[in-house]
Amino acid sequence: MSLEQDIKQEKFQNEFHKASINILYTGSWLYNVHAAYLKKFDITPEQFNVLRILRGAHPQSLMLADISARMIDKNSNCTRLVEKLRQKGLVSREIREDNRRQVDIRVTDKGLAMLKKMDLNDRGASFLSVFENLTKKETRELNRILDKLRG
CATH class of the missing domain: 1.10.10.10 (Winged helix-like DNA-binding domain superfamily/Winged helix DNA-binding domain)
Structure with a gap:
C-alpha cells in the first residue's frame, strides 16, 4: 500500500517532504510490528x-x-x-x-x-519477516541510503 493510501493524503510539498513523512510513518509501523513480535517474549x-x-x-x-x-x-x-x-x-x-x-x-x-x-x-x-519482499541487494541499498541521510 502506498503512503498516500495509508495516511490518506494525496499531496506533499515535494518529494523530500514525502520522504520525511514516509520514513517517520514506516519507522512507527516497524516499531509496532517489532513490539507485537516481542510481546510473545514478554x-x-x-x-x-x-x-x-x-x-x-x-x-x-x-x-x-x-x-x-x-x-x-x-x-x-x-x-x-x-x-x-x-x-x-x-x-x-x-x-x-x-x-x-x-x-x-x-x-x-x-x-x-x-x-x-x-x-x-x-x-x-520473526519481526524481520517484514523484509521478505525486499531482496538482499535492495536491503543493502536501503541501508546505504539511510546511512547517507544521517551522514
Missing part, C-alpha cells in the same frame, strides 16, 4: 535493545552509561529498563568492589537463551 523493544547491546558485549559487562550511549532510542530510561530485565532474570547487576559507584551489567544465560530463541526464527516468524 519484553518491549527498548528492553530487547538493552539485551541486544549486552549480548554484543558478552562475556564482558557494561556500565549503564555505555548501554545508554548505544541505545537506539536515546530517550529511553535505561536504569528502569535494566531493572525490569533484572527482575525477569535476563540481566545481572554487580556493584564493583573497587568502585562502589560503578555497576557492571551483563546478560545472563537465561537472557542469552531467550535471544537465541528469537534468532532461530531468522526471517520466518
Whole structure:
C-alpha cells in the first residue's frame, strides 16, 4: 500500500517532504510490528535493545552509561529498563568492589537463551519477516541510503 493510501493524503510539498513523512510513518509501523513480535517474549523493544547491546558485549559487562550511549532510542530510561530485565532474570547487576559507584551489567544465560530463541526464527516468524519482499541487494541499498541521510 502506498503512503498516500495509508495516511490518506494525496499531496506533499515535494518529494523530500514525502520522504520525511514516509520514513517517520514506516519507522512507527516497524516499531509496532517489532513490539507485537516481542510481546510473545514478554519484553518491549527498548528492553530487547538493552539485551541486544549486552549480548554484543558478552562475556564482558557494561556500565549503564555505555548501554545508554548505544541505545537506539536515546530517550529511553535505561536504569528502569535494566531493572525490569533484572527482575525477569535476563540481566545481572554487580556493584564493583573497587568502585562502589560503578555497576557492571551483563546478560545472563537465561537472557542469552531467550535471544537465541528469537534468532532461530531468522526471517520466518520473526519481526524481520517484514523484509521478505525486499531482496538482499535492495536491503543493502536501503541501508546505504539511510546511512547517507544521517551522514
